[in-house]
Amino acid sequence: MVAPILRDDEVDRLVGRFADDHGVAGLAAGIVRDGRLVHAVTIGHSSIAGNRPVTARSVFRAGSISKILTAIAVMQLVADGRVDLDGPVNDHLSEFSINTPVGSRPVTVRDLLTHTSGIGELRRWSDIARPSIGMAVAPDRPMPSLGDYYAPALQAGVPAGQKWSYANHGFAVLGAVVEHVTGKSFAQYVRDAILDPLAMTGSDFSRSDRVSAELCDGYAIGRRGNKAVRYMDIIPGPAGALFTNLDDMARFIGVLCDEGGNILDAASLGMMISPQFHVDTRLPAMGLAFFLSNLAGHRVVSHDGGVDGFISHLRVAPDDGAGVIVFTNSASTEISMAIDRLGDELLQVVLLGGVLPRSSVPVHTEGQGSLLGAYGLRRGFNTNARLWMHLGGEVVIEADADHLTFRSFTGPARAPRPLVPIDPHDPTMFATDIGPMTLQVAFTAGAMHLGPPLNATMVRRAPSFRRRLRGAAAVVAAGAAALIVARRVPS
Secondary structure, three states: OOOOOOOHHHHHHHHHHHHHHHOOOEEEEEEEEOOEEEEEEEEEEEEOOOOEEOOOOOEEEOHHHHHHHHHHHHHHHHHOOOOOOOOEHHHHOOOOEEEOOOOOOOOEHHHHHOOOOOOOOOOOHHHHHOHHHHOEEOOOOOOOOHHHHHOOEEEOOOOOOOOOOOOHHHHHHHHHHHHHHHOOOHHHHHHHHHHOOOOOOOOEOOOOOOOHHHEOOOEEEEOOEEEEOOOOEEOOHHHHOOEEOHHHHHHHHHHHOOOOOOOOOHHHHHHHOOOOEOOOOOOOOEOOOOEEEEEOOEEEEEEEEEEOOEEEEEEEEHHHOEEEEEEEOEEOHHHHHHHHHHHHHHHHHHHHOOOOOOOOOOOOOOOHHHHOEEEEEOOOOHHHHHHHHHHOOEEEEEEEOOEEEEEEOOOOOOOOEEEEEOOOOOOOEEEEEEOOEEEEEEEEOOEEEEOOOOOEEEEEEOOOHHHHHHHHHHHHHOHHHHHHHHOOOOO
């Protein structure tokens, strides 16, 4: 397949529109082909107070893109026979353990890599009362080790393998595995095994001399524009503490397009970017740390992330040797949802020569009555925290003229959103726009399955005013957790 000529003007237009629409302080976006940064767009300031412009070497906090590097570190140890991918993770821990519900099987390394371990948003309930729900510490305070942070145990709320729930703490556990097996700190191991072999000299998992000189200030966007946020260190660093820049990430994307390059064997990388878990087989799958999707027949792997004041997105078509990276040092809930769409549009320009128009699929009205009704969350409040924030615990599907609508109890979808058919052969497949985020929705008997980034199954139930009151109380009780998710710290 001959790659289309890159339309730099279209890339510039899309990135510029995004920066203008969201009022970001600074932004850096890059297009990568064959391991090279072939086009970069830098806009605004890395520091407003310091009047420093964003460049391709400006260092951003990449948030949960960190998880991809953590997964590669673990898979290096799996490939060397030092870690058992499907064995109990407790076999590779010494300072704490993961406790599981009575009668359930042990949590495995694969469970952690696919967010199916049963570990939820909160390390322990007392973290609700702590800043950043206990996941961050001021730089003038001592940073606890992962062992001290999780000792004596981290509790899985539901049995492993039964439910997808995004888990920062699960990836921090993987970092502890790396430390236990190698005898090195996680940051040192990643420098030795990933960053230095790739000449990623402007990247690190700590605010070291490698990154501090070019580090951007972070901002939160409110009604009065960009406001500087206080810098905080992330305690579960393997989940979200990566500092990096466009130049370095271009090298990293090159490895993903080169069967692992010099840091991981092709078989291990192939496993990471192959389906490992489906909420529904019609929806995009989860790999090992990677979110998987398809763009007009092109395989795509992606991840996004955020820390207070920063939002990031990485999207790669490994078979095409192409990728997109976007960093911004301004954060808001809207940006955290909209950046995924920007990454998708940029990759369409790279692979297809332009942004695809939305296709029209006939509306199948027959049988839609069976889809109507209220759908609620499955058991496990701690593993439902992000769903409470987005949906308030309940979604109602209703009929409006010749289409269905999607409405949640609280959150950005509390006003009805049209459900748009997306498969001419399957009348139970839809998409809906929730603000700037497009969510795929698939129905089966008695259940509704949501695609990434929510990746959840909701079950049919009778709507209940009493249940709604309990749901509202739960939202208030989880206020700190919902706030941290909304600000994506780390996502």
